[in-house]
Amino acid sequence: SPVSRIARNITKSVLSREQMDGVGARVYRSIGSQALRNLDPFLMLDEFDVRAPGGFPDHPHRGFETVTYMLEGEFLHEDFKGHKGRIGPGDLQWMSAAKGIVHAEIPANNSRAHGLQLWVNLSSKNKMSEPNYQEFPKEKVVEATPEEGVTIKVIAGESYGVKSPVMTRTPTMFIDVKLKKGKKIEQIIPKNYAGFIYTISGSALYGGSKHSSEAHHTLVLSANEGDYIPVESTSDDCHFVVIAGEPINEPIVQHGPFVMNTQREIYQAFADYQHGRNGFEGAPEWTSSIRD
Ligand SMILES: Nc1ccc(F)c(C(=O)c2c[nH]c3ncc(Cl)cc23)c1F
Numbered sequence: 001s002p003v004s005r006i007a008r009n010i011t012k013s014v015l016s017r018e019q020m021d022g023v024g025a026r027v028y029r030s031i032g033s034q035a036l037r038n039l040d041p042f043l044m045l046d047e048f049d050v051r052a053p054g055g056f057p058d059h060p061h062r063g064f065e066t067v068t069y070m071l072e073g074e075f076l077h078e079d080f081k082g083h084k085g086r087i088g089p090g091d092l093q094w095m096s097a098a099k100g101i102v103h104a105e106i107p108a109n110n111s112r113a114h115g116l117q118l119w120v121n122l123s124s125k126n127k128m129s130e131p132n133y134q135e136f137p138k139e140k141v142v143e144a145t146p147e148e149g150v151t152i153k154v155i156a157g158e159s160y161g162v163k164s165p166v167m168t169r170t171p172t173m174f175i176d177v178k179l180k181k182g183k184k185i186e187q188i189i190p191k192n193y194a195g196f197i198y199t200i201s202g203s204a205l206y207g208g209s210k211h212s213s214e215a216h217h218t219l220v221l222s223a224n225e226g227d228y229i230p231v232e233s234t235s236d237d238c239h240f241v242v243i244a245g246e247p248i249n250e251p252i253v254q255h256g257p258f259v260m261n262t263q264r265e266i267y268q269a270f271a272d273y274q275h276g277r278n279g280f281e282g283a284p285e286w287t288s289s290i291r292d
């Protein structure tokens with residue numbers, strides 16, 4: 001369908017301050033901070049910058065998906081079913097925790113791991129599905145290059161005719177954009193999607209109203225009928241992500257790594273995790289081995 005030529009604007013701009021999370025892990029928290037509780041269907045976006053021995057040792061997830069996209073450095077990950085691997089620069093792990101995953105995520109060999117982790121909520125009908133991994137090494141992450149000085153990695157959804165192979169249970173688009181100074185893109189955003197931009201480095205003018213922003217800012221997109229977002233770079237190292245998704249519009253009850261629809265389901269998640277039931281089989285006895 002033709003672009004309606006109405007641009008989305010920026011309705012809110014929030015600077016992320018560094019905070020500590022996990023074990024000695026620095027994160028710039030975007031979505032999920034006090035100022036940006038939830039942007040349905042998104043629960044959290046962290047720009048993590050972790051040096052060993054920091055990291056995210058053994059912890060559970062239920063009811064949502066974690067998307068880990070590495071910018072620099074390397075993570076090791078291992079879960080309680082023996083699924084393990086590495087996530088290096090440019091690699092993508094789209095993990096649907098759904099009914100239950102227990103895993104550890106730590107920087108490989110005393111290196112620094114710098115990247116993004118997005119938490120995408122699942123609708124009630126998908127929350128207790130089987131866990132699932134979609135993992136793409138850097139060379140399998142599809143890229144759109146509409147012109148010289150414009151590089152778009154298509155993590156999910158579509159950009160300039162390039163479609164990501166990632167299957168998104170909650171319809172989501174996620175692109176990683178690098179622009180040389182003066183370069184401009186117009187990214188189509190499905191009308192009913194809620195979305196935001198997270199700036200990683202450099203500066204640019206965002207949206208129809210040309211909102212200028214530096215790094216570590218979350219720029220929330222207007223929900224108006226506009227179906228594209230224009231961005232014009234004002235620096236050679238302009239680097240940001242555009243993330244948008246279809247709102248789920250269901251109640252959210254979150255306690256740390258459990259995100260369900262009712263308090264009772266949260267009690268159930270804690271009990272299942274403690275007693276190793278309903279998807280958390282083996283959890284009480286498991287410890288990761290990647291730390292050693
Ligand atoms: N407090 C708390 C509670 C529950 C969690 F799951 C986590 C957690 O694992 C993470 C939170 N930000 C992250 N960025 C990157 C990576 Cl690899 C992991 C995380 C956490 F920190």
Ligand SMILES: [Fe+3]
Pocket residue numbers: 056059061066103105
């Ligand atoms: Fe995790």
